[in-house]
Amino acid sequence: MRFFLLIALFLIGNYSLYSQGILEQFKKAVEEKEFVEALQYAPEVVLQHVKDNTILMMVADVYMEMELPDSAVSVLSMAMDNDDDLPMLNREYALALSKAGKVNLAISTMNALLKKKKMEKDPENYVALSNIYLQADSVLQAEYNLLIARELDDKNAQVYIGLGDLYFAKKVYELAKDNYEAALATDGKQVTQKSILNAKIKLASSYYRLGNMEMDQQLSNEYFRRSLNTWNEITKADPKNATAFYEQGKIFFLASKFMEAGASFNRYAILRPEGWQGRWYASQAWYTAKKYDSALVHLEAVRTKIDTITEKANAMLAHSYFEAKKFKESIALYKSIPGLNQTDYERMGYAAFFSKDTVTAIDAFYKSINGVEKKCNTAFRFANLLQSMKKYDEAISIFRKRIADCEDSNSVKARYFIGSCFYLSQKYDSALISLKEYLALDGNSISGRVYIGNTYNAMKKSDSARLYLSVGVELAQQSLAQNPGNPSIIKESEQAFEAICRISLEGKDAQSVIKYGKAWLEINDKSALPHVYLGFAYQTIGDKDNACKAYSEALKRDPKNSAAQKNKSALNCP
Secondary structure, three states, rough: HHHHHHHHHHHHHHHHHHHHHHHHHHHHHHOOOEEEHHHHHHHHHHHHHOOOOHHHHHHHHHHOOOOOOHHHHHHHHHHHHHOOHHHHHHHHHHHHHHOOOOOHHHHHHHHHHOOOOOHOHHHHHHHHHHHHHHOOHHHHHHHHHHHHHHOOOOOHHHHHHHHHHHHHOOOOOOHHEEEEHHHHHOOOOOHHHHHHHHHHHHHHHHHHHHHHOOOOOOHHHHHHHHHHHHHHHHHOOOOOOOHHHHHHHHHOOOOOHHHHHHHHHHHHHHHOOOHHHHHHHHHHHHHOOOOOHHHHHHHHHHOOOOOHHHHHHHHHHHHHHHHHHHHHHHHHHHHOOOOOHHHHHHHHHHHHOOOOHHHHHHHHHHHOOOOOOOOHHHHHHHHHHHOOOHHHHHHHHHHHHHHHOOOOOOOOOOHHHHHHHHHHHHOOHHHHHHHHHHHOEEEEEEEHHHHHHHHHHHHHOOOHHHHHHHHEEEEHHHHHOOOOOOOOHHHHHHHHHHHHHHHHOOOOOHHHHHHHHHHHHOOOOOHHHHHHHHHHHHHHHOOOOHHHHHHHHHHHHHOOHHHHHHHHHOOOOO
């Protein structure tokens, strides 16, 4: 029996030590203002110290700091059951009730306190009651109680803070400023350091708003300077004051300084990971500043936490995923959002395209371009996508819609692509109509003439083909003379030379191949292809030496060129 008693005493002693250790860790976290950490210990601390009002009020403060007023009310109600005669406890309980939305119970709690002996002479009770009325938007009642408080003690800093809060709520920032300054000018014996810091936060905000309202530039700058200096004082005095960063962030946000707002709300989010309203502000600030990687971190956290923002937050997050190149996540979220607009479908289409999900891309692009808003660039790219997928009829339809909807340089280019779609689908008569329409609008186009040349050649009209291609070659030489070394012109020019050499060779016009082949080398002597064509031409007219030389030059530039290898071998070239 004695053995079991010793075990029981040992376990009780150890549990007592464990409980004391939790309490010390809790107090240390509170002292260092690590409220997220303190919150983890709070339930166990309450369980073990349910009769200790000092500790219970400390836990309630943590819950209020972490914006959990319902939990604070629950803890403070335990303290009230222990002893409801403490004025400070009654005030804290009533204020917590007010924050939790239980305004009537908060008011009745304060009225009950004021009926107690000497309590009607304590100005702080009226200040607390005023704060509750302000929370309920009953400004006149709030003002009435503050006037009573000031009559009781016109040197009480808490009274001036209350008046500052009243005028701040009424947006009378000049009077708010005066009362906060008056509160900070007192000896401060009646107020806590936390109340002083909160007064400075509102004072900094008042300065900022006055600066925005002031027409005199010099005075406006002075208010902005004071606001900045006050914010610096606050953050230096209490770098873990979440409220300060929240309010500072709101000011930057309202001033459209979104980078600064995002930085302030980021700091707030570190201190209050579940401060959803602050994180929603952070989301909007970073999103508006086009810092999508930063925005999506907060959007992922907050979008399901505030019912009224879910739809908007999801749309912002889908866009942020897109900008951050998280295309699969973007597509999945867009698919879950009802009533997408044209721009949403546009982004969804690009996300699907980059993810190689062509089925989703095509469906989204169709929805994107078929609306009131003209999506000229997207329509052009979509039509090109359809062409690359060999959906020529669909591509032509989109190009034509774009021509009807938009008037710019790409509307001209669309006619070229319509012609190329007809050509690739072997509808040569239609291709000629579109390509000639294109050339009528862009007469200097080299590639347009190459396509017409190839089209005529496909129709067995080689004379017409060579006529267009010869003009194309001339245009290429003129363009390169004016823009030597231009890569895009060189590319187009080589296409023109290749086409006319090929068609001339097919027509057994070796001299023309030699002529154009040599001219081609003047444009790009590093290419194997003109040498191959020269080899064919010389071989056709029986000039073995020049043919062998041309094939050898081709193989120097492209050792794996099969045509040069085969023909050089057939000629028994050395």
